[in-house]
Amino acid sequence: MLALLLEAYEYFLANQSRFWAAATQHVWISSAALLIGTAIGLPVGIWAARRAHAGQWAINAFGALRLIPSLAVLFLAQPYLGIGALPALVALTLLAVPPVLIAAYAGVRNVDRGVSEAARGMGMTAAQILWRVELPLALPSIVGGVRSAAVEVIASATLAAFIGGGGLGIFITRGYALFDTRIMLVGAIPVALLALTVELALALVQRRLSSNAGMAA
Amino acid sequence: MSSIVAEQLSKTFPGEARPVVDSVSFRIEPGEFVVLLGPSGCGKTTLLKMINRLYEPTSGRLLIDGADARAVPATELRRRIGYVIQQTGLFPHLRIEQNIAVVPQLLGWERRRIEVRIDELLDLVELPRAYRRRYPRQLSGGEQQRVGLARALAADPGLMLMDEPFGALDAITRARLQDELLRIQQRLHKTILFVTHDVDEALRLADRLLIMRAGRMVQFDTPLAVLSHPADDFVRDLLSADDVLRRLSLLRVADALRPPAVNEGYGNGSSALTPTDDLRIALGRVLEAGGESLPVVADGQNVGRVTPASIAAALARGERALPD
Ligand SMILES: Nc1ncnc2c1ncn2[C@@H]1O[C@H](COP(=O)(O)OP(=O)(O)O)[C@@H](O)[C@H]1O
Numbered sequence: 001m002l003a004l005l006l007e008a009y010e011y012f013l014a015n016q017s018r019f020w021a022a023a024t025q026h027v028w029i030s031s032a033a034l035l036i037g038t039a040i041g042l043p044v045g046i047w048a049a050r051r052a053h054a055g056q057w058a059i060n061a062f063g064a065l066r067l068i069p070s071l072a073v074l075f076l077a078q079p080y081l082g083i084g085a086l087p088a089l090v091a092l093t094l095l096a097v098p099p100v101l102i103a104a105y106a107g108v109r110n111v112d113r114g115v116s117e118a119a120r121g122m123g124m125t126a127a128q129i130l131w132r133v134e135l136p137l138a139l140p141s142i143v144g145g146v147r148s149a150a151v152e153v154i155a156s157a158t159l160a161a162f163i164g165g166g167g168l169g170i171f172i173t174r175g176y177a178l179f180d181t182r183i184m185l186v187g188a189i190p191v192a193l194l195a196l197t198v199e200l201a202l203a204l205v206q207r208r209l210s211s212n213a214g215m216a217a
Numbered sequence: 218m219s220s221i222v223a224e225q226l227s228k229t230f231p232g233e234a235r236p237v238v239d240s241v242s243f244r245i246e247p248g249e250f251v252v253l254l255g256p257s258g259c260g261k262t263t264l265l266k267m268i269n270r271l272y273e274p275t276s277g278r279l280l281i282d283g284a285d286a287r288a289v290p291a292t293e294l295r296r297r298i299g300y301v302i303q304q305t306g307l308f309p310h311l312r313i314e315q316n317i318a319v320v321p322q323l324l325g326w327e328r329r330r331i332e333v334r335i336d337e338l339l340d341l342v343e344l345p346r347a348y349r350r351r352y353p354r355q356l357s358g359g360e361q362q363r364v365g366l367a368r369a370l371a372a373d374p375g376l377m378l379m380d381e382p383f384g385a386l387d388a389i390t391r392a393r394l395q396d397e398l399l400r401i402q403q404r405l406h407k408t409i410l411f412v413t414h415d416v417d418e419a420l421r422l423a424d425r426l427l428i429m430r431a432g433r434m435v436q437f438d439t440p441l442a443v444l445s446h447p448a449d450d451f452v453r454d455l456l457s458a459d460d461v462l463r464r465l466s467l468l469r470v471a472d473a474l475r476p477p478a479v480n481e482g483y484g485n486g487s488s489a490l491t492p493t494d495d496l497r498i499a500l501g502r503v504l505e506a507g508g509e510s511l512p513v514v515a516d517g518q519n520v521g522r523v524t525p526a527s528i529a530a531a532l533a534r535g536e537r538a539l540p541d
């Protein structure tokens with residue numbers, strides 16, 4: 001096992017420029033998907049939380065969408081978007097939306113009724129209630145949603161290599177094609193480390209936010 | 218101090234057959250403490266929320282200080298009306314000082330004025346100024362409701378709406394806060410609309426009681442008048458108006474005063490009554506002292522006496538001898 005890791009490390013040293021290009025591509029495509037996914041999921045989630053029936057319907061629809069495996073999303077998008085980075089980005093964005101959307105919905109929904117009623121009764125406008133009350137109170141939940149979306153996107157971005165989208169997945173497909181475990185590890189280990197780091201960092205942010213908000217138990 | 222006039226105010230929620238508030242009309246004078254009393258579900262909260270336009274009436278008109286409540290945007294109207302609710306509705310992510318500052322900030326007060334005001338209000342509701350930096354969850358239930366009261370008073374509104382503000386507190390804390398509220402009201406003379414379903418609380422606080430049943434206003438008068446002359450059996454039962462001791466607790470020694478007996482000394486000084494003692498306490502003392510009569514002392518002077526017969530007469534009259 002140790003020998004295998006050392007061999008993988010040697011392969012990495014010998015292919016550094018290719019590795020860093022792939023890693024950059026991986027981070028770039030993941031960040032872009034996360035950013036766009038949040039930009040869509042957040043407002044839709046907040047909108048859904050503010051209307052009873054349409055909101056519930058939208059949440060169920062997106063919840064169902066979540067059940068489609070990432071690989072299927074990638075391959076299903078291919079006939080429409082072709083191959084390369086763009087279809088991979090679209091597919092990853094679709095993956096990022098539901099966790100953020102559902103978290104935003106739940107976060108706003110869980111704001112205590114007395115609190116939002118007091119806000120209205122004191123004369124805040126709808127926008128003031130959103131920015132000063134609902135969003136700050138929903139923030140820990142929203143960060144939690146971004147966190148699960150990020151982990152999902154980083155892991156799934158590996159699959160982009162299957163449709164020519166690049167990223168660290170190229171080492172996995174190559175290693176698989178050549179029956180070479182060393183090469184696969186050069187892709188798999190950094191992806192795992194990246195996902196873990198982001199997961200821990202966002203978990204920390206989430207914890208800080210809840211206690212800063214004076215809401216920790 | 219605001220006046221409120223309701224004209225045929227009604228509210229029917231969408232899809233409901235019956236109105237929840239049904240043609241309610243009243244006039245509340247500036248500085249009055251009015252308690253809305255009625256069983257749960259009779260429409261008290263709905264009526265209250267129509268006053269700050271959290272609900273819009275289905276029909277009827279509402280005048281605040283003579284102006285139609287719809288003449289200004291709802292948010293602007295609400296900033297001029299204090300609002301206190303049972304769940305406190307304090308913002309959990311804001312410090313106590315930030316909670317209190319909300320309405321002054323919405324009104325665009327400058328920072329220094331707000332700072333001064335926060336200290337004033339903490340003093341008024343008898344909370345230590347050190348609480349400024351705390352979060353609501355670090356306070357007890359009673360303290361949180363004091364903050365709720367301070368927050369509602371922050372911009373010095375002429376009108377306060379309070380929806381069962383002490384309903385979630387234990388009996389001792391509730392009684393303390395009732396006293397505080399009366400003390401604050403004596404200083405500030407707000408117009409207050411206070412919702413409760415607790416009869417003792419209502420009798421204790423109200424200048425006038427607005428009694429509701431199934432969306433309709435059934436009586437609107439002083440506690441003593443309502444207890445002495447209930448409009449119908451519903452009101453009689455709701456207030457246990459047949460409870461003699463309850464009625465006596467709203468009358469005072471001054472209402473049952475007889476001239477001093479010629480040969481009477483001060484008697485036992487500690488058992489002497491004062492004109493402001495309530496008659497429930499007075500009756501107890503008279504019975505304790507043998508059931509004859511007790512002297513009444515004001516400023517060290519013997520001003521008269523109270524006897525079982527004079528208490529019975531005051532009860533039968535059912536009115537105050539002197540207005541406060
Ligand atoms: N937003 C609403 N939609 C429909 N019905 C309501 C709404 N709010 C209150 N009601 C109904 O109106 C009635 C009176 O409610 P409420 O004013 O809260 O009574 P109270 O405060 O006296 O207990 C109740 O039967 C309640 O179910």
Ligand SMILES: [Mg+2]
Nearest residue numbers: 261262263380
């Ligand atoms: Mg109510």
